[in-house]
Amino acid sequence: MMGDRLERKKETTRNALLRAAKRLYAQHGLYGVSIEDITSEADLGKGTFYNHFKSREELIAAVLQEGLDKLITSFGKESPDDSASPAASSRILFQRHLQFFREHPENLLVFHQARGWLKMAKPDGNPIRQEFKRYVDAIAEFLPVSTEGGFGREPPRQTLARFLAGAIAGALSYDFILGENSGPLFPDAIEFENLFQRLSPVSNRLDEQQPAVPAKRDAAPEVVESSFYAISDLSDWNQERFVAIAEEWRSLLSAASSIEDARQQLLNRVNQRHFETYSDGNETHESDRVIVRDCARAWRGLLHSRSERLSGFSVLTTMVDAAQGVRRSNLSPAFWAELGHLVYGIEGRVRLHGGDSLALSASLAGREAALVRSAELDRLGAVMSDWMARYEDGLSAEAANRRAARRHAILSRLAGEEEEWRDWRWQLRHIARDAEGLGGMACLTQDERKRIDTARQRGIPFGVTPYYASLFDEDPGAGRDHAIRAQVVPPQYYLDSFKRRRGVEDFMGEMDTSPVDLITRRYVAIAILKPFNTCPQICVYCQRNWEINEPLEKGSLAAKGKIKEAIDWLSEHPAIHEVLVTGGDPLILSDGRLKSILDQVASLPHVERIRVGTRTPVTLPMRITPALARLLGSYRIPGRREICLVTHVEHPYEATPEMVRAVSLLRTHGVPVYNQLVYTFYVSRRFEAAALRRLLRRCGIDPYYTFYPKGKEETADYRVPLARMLQEQKEEARLLPGLARTDEAVYNVPRLGKNYLNSWQHRDLISLRPNGARVYEFHPWEKKITPQDTYVGDDAPILDYLMRLQSIGEKPEEYESIWYYF
Ligand code: SF4
Structure with a gap:
């Protein structure tokens, strides 16, 4: 009984979602309606949608x-007998369509736009495509059986069906485009017999020219498919598969007389392929040509003997x-997958593109081009909006309700x-410092409890504010709060590597860039002042996890004399225009102590900007x-000095x-707020970081940096391949307005500082x-100003990352x- 009720x-x-979608689509079309619009029209929660439809396309x-069911049923009435001519049947079909759309105008826009939607969709398995196929079959x-013998060049019944569907759709589209003045939709006076007679020579010519018609993406050549199969078939990469893919390379390598000969042979092959692809007459799609260019650059990097020396590994030898x-x-x-994809x-x-660009092709111009381009952009906008709808943000009504209930439960417990x-000091007094403390405020899995216990036994700092604990969900399986x-529960690998090495490393080489206690300097105009060495809660992958104390640990505030020495040092370096006051989190100092430090920084005449690094807006907003706010704002003197706050919101x-x-x-007090995002696995699904950027802007926070997670061994579980970060920048962030994607993607090079990832000139792929x-070689930011060594750093394997995404329900082919x- 219970089951029946649930099913009902x-x-x-x-049905409510379907009805709402139909209503909205009829009014605004497919592109003008988001999933949120539909759930709100149906008076349902945003998260409800994906319990009923896998995607917007399924809806x-x-x-x-x-x-279509109704339309196809309408064909059935008075269907012509088998002796009727194809023309007579076609005429009836035209009339039935006309009648149907008169009676059901709400379907017109959906039919029209759904075809456009498919233009850029993936070839297989698309539910919309299946529906149109069913329609053509109907x-x-x-059509009469006699059509099997055909007319004119006698195409089979299916071909005529496709032709008729196209003609009807075309007539409907132009009626839709030209509007009221376009005359009757399907003039009964059309002489179908004559029309078909005239079309048959065209049909003959097309048939004769068949081999010359360029392949569409639907009919991709075998090699293209094998590339994409490689992505869906993640677990099947090995040496044999690579050798089968690289048959010509195998011949070159087998015939080589020595390693150096093999190196030269492959280099010649790479240069030849690069040159040929850019030669006149080469038919590679313009947008795919760059893949060859980029792979050529990557191969040159991998094959070079200098790369082998720098990385200590020879890719060439593995191929020989x-x-x-x-x-x-x-x-x-993962190694063979990399080599296979590079070949x-x-x-x-590899063809990621097929056919012509719609709006920018030479055949369209002016308003016509603009309309097609706009429809294409609407489609991209719909894709973006579908992805973002998967990630519930903390400002939704559902999240607010959930958290209000959690807050009451925590308050009652405490x-x-x-x-x-709302009192930040009360929050500090109740920080959870172990599994029991956090378990009393939030629902933890057994595994999480165990890991927190292990962290405590091994002396790894741990702490969570009651406020932040209220952001945990009651149902961790739902995955919203992952x-x-x-952010706060250490993964097993972190604990194990901590144990193995009895401590974690100073990855950024802070010791080597600290000219005096409490100061770090990596750049000309900026210095970091770290007067306070603790935080209200501890982030697992903190850059300074090797030196951060337990939450609120006594002695975390540097002695007055030490702070004075650091300020004196700053006063002797007028090149420094900006001081970042961080730690630790300086905003958990009392207003008086904070004022005393900021006053000293503000007294330096060359300091034009005070930047405060803090996570309190996220962990302790009270x-x-x-x-x-008044105190911070008081350091702002327009024309003389500004003050700003840099925080770290990790997820919507x-x-x-x-x-x-x-x-x-x-902001009311003139203190702008910026965000530094660490691009970890947990915010790396398609459009997840883009959703965060949009949200931040709505909250008044400017995206500032997006960091590649540090290459520290213990935080391996957080890392994503650099390629994913670049992909996110180019294929997701790029779809946002410029004012929402103000963040710069960076890799923090130990001792040297930020390497800007959007500039490929700043790094080279040198090995696997x-x-x-x-393995990348990163160039120092000052490479063309002063001499400086490069830095060699390892990335996270792409295949492993894709498999991990798959394990949480993502489709690797979408990446x-x-x-x-590179
Ligand atoms: S708030 Fe900053 S300094 Fe404190 S633990 Fe987190 S990342 Fe480290």
């Missing part, structure tokens, strides 16, 4: 299906061994009052009191109305590791271009 409820909700297909079914059938057991599937790339066997909750949990689900209020208060990780970002 499910059915009712699904469109369901709406289409309803309309038309074929309607593979060609000669020598097994190298230490080479992982696909340089050999021009015997606190609402007023106390980034929040990952700390941003009116008095604190971390946002809350309290955070928004804190940011507004700061046996585990498939890419397929990742292999071609």
Whole structure:
């Protein structure tokens, strides 16, 4: 009984979504309606949608299906007998369509736009495509059997059905485009017999020219498909597969007389492929040509003997061994996947694009081009909006309700009052410092409890504020709060590597860039002042995890004399225009202590900007009191000095109305707020970081930097391949307005500082590791100003990353271009 009721409820909700979609699509079209619009029209929560439809395309297909069912049923009335001519049947079909759309005008826009939608969709398995196929089959079914013998060049019934569907759709489209003055939709006076007679010579010519018609993406050549199969078939990479892909390379390598000869042979092949692809007459799609160019650059980097020296590994030797059938057991599937994709790339066997660009093709111009381009952009906008709808943000009504309930539960557990909750000192007094403490405020899995216990036993700092604990969900399996949990609960690998090495490393080489205690300097005009060495809660992947104390640990504030020495040192370096006051989190100092430090910084005549690094807007927003905002704002002297705050919001689900209020208060006092995002696995799904940027801007926070996670061994679980970060910048962030994607993607090079990832000139791919990780050589920012050594760093293996995404329900094929970002 219970099961029946649940099923009925499910059915009712699904129907409500369908009805809402139909209503909105009829009014605004497919592109003008977001999933949020539909759930709101149906008076349902945003998250409900994906319980009933896998994607927006599945919903469109369901709406289409309803309309097509009715249309196809209408064919059935008075269907012509088998002796009727194709022309007579076609005429009836035209009339039935006309009648149907008169009676059901709400379907017209959906039918029209759904075809456009498919133009740029993936070839297979698309539910909308299946619906149109069913429609064409129904038309074929309607045509008389005599059509099997055909007319004119006698095409089969299916061809005529496709032709008729196209003619009807064309007439409908032009009626839609030209509007009221376009005359009757299907003039009954059309002489179908004559029309077909005239068309048949065209049909003959097309048939004769068949081989010359360029291949469409739907009919991609075999090599193209094999590239994409490589992506869906993640677990099947090995030496044999690589050798089979690189047959010509195997011949070159087998015939080489020495390693140096093999190097030269492959280099020649790479240069030849690059040159040929850019030669006149080469038919590679303009947009795919760059893959060959980029792979050529990558191969040159991998093949060079200098790269082998720098990285301590020879990719060339592994390929020579593979060609000669020598097994190298230490080479992982991820290694072979990299090599395989690099061969696909340089050999021009990857096609991410097919057909002509719609709006920018020479055949369209003016308003016509603009309309087509605009429809194309609407489609991209719809794709973006579908992806973003998957990530619930913390400002939604559902999240607010959930968190209000969590807050009440925590207050009751801690015997606190609402007023106390808003008191930042009360929050500090109740920081959870172990699994029992956090488990009393939030629902933890057994595994999470165990890991927190292990962290405590091993002396790894740990702490979570009650406010932040209220952001945890009751149902961790729902996956909304995965980034929040990952922020504070250490993963097993972190704990194990900590144990192995009895401590974690100073990855950024802070010791080597600290000219005096409390100061770090990596740049000409900026210095970091770290007077306070603790935070209200501890981020697992903190850059300074090797030196940060337990939350609020005594002695974390540097002695007055030490701070004075640091200020004196700053006063002797007038090149420094900006001082970043961080730690630790300086905003958990009292207003008085903070003022004493900031006053000293502000007294330096050459300091034009004071930057405060803090996570309190996210972990303890009640700390941003009116008095604190006033104090910070008092350091702003227009024309002389500014002050700003840099925070770290990691995921849209971390946002809350309290955070928004804190940011507004700061801005009211002239203190702008910027965000530094660490691009970890937990915010790396398609459009997840883009959703965060949009949200931040709405909250008054400017995206500032997006960091590649530091290459520290213990934080390996957080890392994503650099290629994914670049892909996100080019394929997701790029779709946002410039004012929402103000962040710069950077790799923090130990001792040297930020390397700007959007400039490929700043790095070279030089090798692979046996585990498939890419090895890059990063150039120092001052490379053309002063001499400085480069830095060699390892990445995270792409194949492993894709498999991990797959394990959380992502489709690796939706990330397929990742292999071609270097
Ligand atoms: S708030 Fe900053 S300094 Fe403190 S633990 Fe987190 S990352 Fe480290």
